Amino acid sequence: MEAxxxxxxxxxxxxxxxxxxxxxxxxxxxxxxxxxxxxAQDFMANELRNRGYDVDRWNIEVEDICHLPxxxxxxxxxxxxxxxxxxxxxxxxxxxxxxxxxxxxxVPEGPLDMWDTPPFSPRVDDGWMYGRxxxxxxxxxxxxxxxxxxxxxxxxxxxxxxxxxxVVEEECTGNGALACLQRGYKADxxxxxxxxxxxxxxxxxxxxxxxxxxxxxxxxxAYAGSGSNAIxxxxxxxxxxxxxxxxxxxPQFRHAQYCNHEHALNLNVGKIEGGDWTSSVPAWCVFxxxxxxxxxxxxxxxxxxxxxxxxxxxQGHSFLRNNKPEIVxxxxxxxxxxxxDHKVASARQAISKLENAHHxxxxxxxxxxxxxxxxxxxxxxxxxxxxxxxxxxxxxxxHGFNERVDLESVRRITQTTALFIxxxxxxxxx
Amino acid sequence: MEAxxxxxxxxxxxxxxxxxxxxxxxxxxxxxxxxxxxxAQDFMANELRNRGYDVDRWNIEVEDICHLPxxxxxxxxxxxxxxxxxxxxxxxxxxxxxxxxxxxxxVPEGPLDMWDTPPFSPRVDDGWMYGRxxxxxxxxxxxxxxxxxxxxxxxxxxxxxxxxxxVVEEECTGNGALACLQRGYKADxxxxxxxxxxxxxxxxxxxxxxxxxxxxxxxxxAYAGSGSNAIxxxxxxxxxxxxxxxxxxxPQFRHAQYCNHEHALNLNVGKIEGGDWTSSVPAWCVFxxxxxxxxxxxxxxxxxxxxxxxxxxxQGHSFLRNNKPEIVxxxxxxxxxxxxDHKVASARQAISKLENAHHxxxxxxxxxxxxxxxxxxxxxxxxxxxxxxxxxxxxxxxHGFNERVDLESVRRITQTTALFIxxxxxxxxx
Numbered sequence: 001m002e003a004x005x006x007x008x009x010x011x012x013x014x015x016x017x018x019x020x021x022x023x024x025x026x027x028x029x030x031x032x033x034x035x036x037x038x039x040a041q042d043f044m045a046n047e048l049r050n051r052g053y054d055v056d057r058w059n060i061e062v063e064d065i066c067h068l069p070x071x072x073x074x075x076x077x078x079x080x081x082x083x084x085x086x087x088x089x090x091x092x093x094x095x096x097x098x099x100x101x102x103x104x105x106x107v108p109e110g111p112l113d114m115w116d117t118p119p120f121s122p123r124v125d126d127g128w129m130y131g132r133x134x135x136x137x138x139x140x141x142x143x144x145x146x147x148x149x150x151x152x153x154x155x156x157x158x159x160x161x162x163x164x165x166x167v168v169e170e171e172c173t174g175n176g177a178l179a180c181l182q183r184g185y186k187a188d189x190x191x192x193x194x195x196x197x198x199x200x201x202x203x204x205x206x207x208x209x210x211x212x213x214x215x216x217x218x219x220x221x222a223y224a225g226s227g228s229n230a231i232x233x234x235x236x237x238x239x240x241x242x243x244x245x246x247x248x249x250x251p252q253f254r255h256a257q258y259c260n261h262e263h264a265l266n267l268n269v270g271k272i273e274g275g276d277w278t279s280s281v282p283a284w285c286v287f288x289x290x291x292x293x294x295x296x297x298x299x300x301x302x303x304x305x306x307x308x309x310x311x312x313x314x315q316g317h318s319f320l321r322n323n324k325p326e327i328v329x330x331x332x333x334x335x336x337x338x339x340x341d342h343k344v345a346s347a348r349q350a351i352s353k354l355e356n357a358h359h360x361x362x363x364x365x366x367x368x369x370x371x372x373x374x375x376x377x378x379x380x381x382x383x384x385x386x387x388x389x390x391x392x393x394x395x396x397x398x399h400g401f402n403e404r405v406d407l408e409s410v411r412r413i414t415q416t417t418a419l420f421i422x423x424x425x426x427x428x429x430x
Numbered sequence: 431m432e433a434x435x436x437x438x439x440x441x442x443x444x445x446x447x448x449x450x451x452x453x454x455x456x457x458x459x460x461x462x463x464x465x466x467x468x469x470a471q472d473f474m475a476n477e478l479r480n481r482g483y484d485v486d487r488w489n490i491e492v493e494d495i496c497h498l499p500x501x502x503x504x505x506x507x508x509x510x511x512x513x514x515x516x517x518x519x520x521x522x523x524x525x526x527x528x529x530x531x532x533x534x535x536x537v538p539e540g541p542l543d544m545w546d547t548p549p550f551s552p553r554v555d556d557g558w559m560y561g562r563x564x565x566x567x568x569x570x571x572x573x574x575x576x577x578x579x580x581x582x583x584x585x586x587x588x589x590x591x592x593x594x595x596x597v598v599e600e601e602c603t604g605n606g607a608l609a610c611l612q613r614g615y616k617a618d619x620x621x622x623x624x625x626x627x628x629x630x631x632x633x634x635x636x637x638x639x640x641x642x643x644x645x646x647x648x649x650x651x652a653y654a655g656s657g658s659n660a661i662x663x664x665x666x667x668x669x670x671x672x673x674x675x676x677x678x679x680x681p682q683f684r685h686a687q688y689c690n691h692e693h694a695l696n697l698n699v700g701k702i703e704g705g706d707w708t709s710s711v712p713a714w715c716v717f718x719x720x721x722x723x724x725x726x727x728x729x730x731x732x733x734x735x736x737x738x739x740x741x742x743x744x745q746g747h748s749f750l751r752n753n754k755p756e757i758v759x760x761x762x763x764x765x766x767x768x769x770x771d772h773k774v775a776s777a778r779q780a781i782s783k784l785e786n787a788h789h790x791x792x793x794x795x796x797x798x799x800x801x802x803x804x805x806x807x808x809x810x811x812x813x814x815x816x817x818x819x820x821x822x823x824x825x826x827x828x829h830g831f832n833e834r835v836d837l838e839s840v841r842r843i844t845q846t847t848a849l850f851i852x853x854x855x856x857x858x859x860x
Contacts (some may be wrong), residue, residue: 288708
């Protein structure tokens, strides 16, 4: 790639940037929480079709993927789970192929009164775009799409196949990305612009979700002494889980990428529901837990230890002792993945090309850092031996209120992505 | 009343008892949880109308009662809250008038799989009728109605006005009984056959319901350390409330009727809900609490202390310290009431007549005992100076699974009630 060509690419991103912001705003106005992604996916499919990509829009079928490594258990069916992939077919195939992946699903917006402005009415203020999903990760879908657009703007397309993926289920299982793999979408590398502050993710954690179902003895509260409160029974179990969390974070158990991280593995009680009448001792309580795992930590071992911890804690409770908590797995069975440990040659090459592109755009060396979350990157890395570059813009308050993404950061990520595509795939004339 | 007449009344209850069981079964098949009492109330109104009573069926209006003593705050309107009163008008008015009160609302049935048979498909087994509400307190509505029927069966009606009341809202506010008072239904005594094992209630507790709303700082669980978990923030507050509960139960604070009761005042965390995503630190949690009060204990003082306890506990929490729990009152603001302390002459007379009737039916002395719950009896006793006799059949597992009522006990209560009516109101020819 010539210097002149590089600067033309950067300029093209600038030229299109107003359109990119407009696209991001429209995409972020679709309230694509889990189960409600259809309109956002229709919008994506349409945008891809208008640009001439081959568009594959399909419903995920559990039976197609449930036997595959990396599958996470789900309750209910997937009638509403739609993936979209737009494919650029190279005519020359001179370069290396690429997956540009992003997820369309966003986490719930929570109580509206805690937002300054409505979460699905995106607004720009002082260089930030506010709205649920703007950062996590619709800005990434935008930068993937407009990086390709920028190349077209100057008369080029990638000289290798590129699969643009807009997937569901990233926030709870990853089964959307898994379904892409199962459907045959493979490439020499994958780029996922998750909002981690323009750093390249060196390692990501595993994540396990589980539900704890507790029973009680329901009686009229007048006789509370003879009942057993299922809500309060959760308290010692939560306490025992936090003790386990502390153990797992001890220095001797840490993965090398997290050795200086005092508390990489977070346990979160994210939801709770119990009881149905204030004057009845509650007969049931369910709470939902997320627990992190280090790369290399076995999901099966983790589940076994969690179950042991809960059963042991239940031994100290007069009713639960004989009415054991039921543990239901519903959601993430995600293993950790460390790009830094990925020994395939293409990993080193891909990282090097991204470093170059990042340096050209920002003037800075590309920082590699581990994250304390999971991403869909694990599927490409672990189950398809494809290096996963997780590298996206700066965002704030993801999963919180007034989520926002830094638009200048989105511009830089789009530029880096365009340069990376040009370098990794090579270019051919449109 | 002659001995012959008494025995005719007892026989008449026996004659009609199959019909009474059938009536109770049909009434208990209406799933009259709060807000869903209409079909049960239609059934009651129809049964009363068929017997020739003047039937008053009306929607409770909050604005009619919200200024009255004993009113409990509610959220939302009362579009669905229907009371039914059937009145027998005496032609002679020789005796004392009477309110026969019962509530039609039942508490939620809870998870169906914890019932041996469906809660709203009543069944009889070994002398018990099973089903939600059979004991609490549709059997009481049946015994009130069939006690009057038994008198008619032998050609008599009460020689004083009798108001048969089927009210809503007993299980959460008592505003149904309050609306009867407001509408002008008064009498010389009230009988409420709540299922307290054929004992006369000497005293009942007050009950206060409150909701505690907590906020948190929602972040992606990857950064849990920078968030504040609203669900886990509930734990120290619940602990502080239990310490308050222990204080309130100390011997020096006990009402005389409860002096030997180690733990009359129960605090119950009956419901909880919080968070909406397993991998987000939850931003909100709400839990619902019921707390008992002794007769004479001030509702306002109790509220003040509860608020102080919660605010003080919040001081120990880094986030809640500056984001105080919000306390919402929604449901019972019920004062305690002690029939035993009721100094009106008619109280002594009514108790004496009930003792006689009970002795005649059971051969035993009537036991008076305090209960650790509230009933609608407080409205008549405290706000209309009308002695409230709370006296009903034996039931088990009220508010629990497989709730059941002892049918022979229902028969005895019906007989005692019929005798009591005959004695209190006197009889006149049909």
